[in-house]
Amino acid sequence: MNTVFIAGHARLPSGMAAQSIYQTLTITAEIDKKYGVIVAAGCTLATDHGKDFVQQLLRGHSLQDGIEKPVELIKKHYLGKAGNALSSALKDLYKQYQSCYEQS
Numbered sequence: 470m471n472t473v474f475i476a477g478h479a480r481l482p483s484g485m486a487a488q489s490i491y492q493t494l495t496i497t498a499e500i501d502k503k504y505g506v507i508v509a510a511g512c513t514l515a516t517d518h519g520k521d522f523v524q525q526l527l528r529g530h531s532l533q534d535g536i537e538k539p540v541e542l543i544k545k546h547y548l549g550k551a552g553n554a555l556s557s558a559l560k561d562l563y564k565q566y567q568s569c570y571e572q573s
Contacts, residue, residue, distance in 0.1 A: 479558035494512065494554040498511075504533065506532075510528060535563075
């Protein structure tokens with residue numbers, strides 16, 4: 470297998486539909502081992518549309534280039550209440566990538 474699966478977590482703001490189901494927001498990503506490219510992503514937003522939108526924003530980005538561009542895309546294009554939580558979860562995912570993948 471040429472990919473790894475990594476998750477990042479963040480607290481959801483109160484008053485969101487997803488917050489009544491989950492206490493935290495999780496972003497998961499399947500990442501190419503060689504190039505660090507996100508081949509697929511998912512998250513625990515309440516709607517399929519939101520999950521698909523986040524997938525579209527993240528797919529194709531290489532974590533070897535850092536996390537700034539994907540975080541910027543989330544801030545620019547996702548205008549829902551979970552925007553800050555998405556950014557935080559993405560940063561947490563990147564920390565997991567750095568500690569688990571780049572060390573090996």
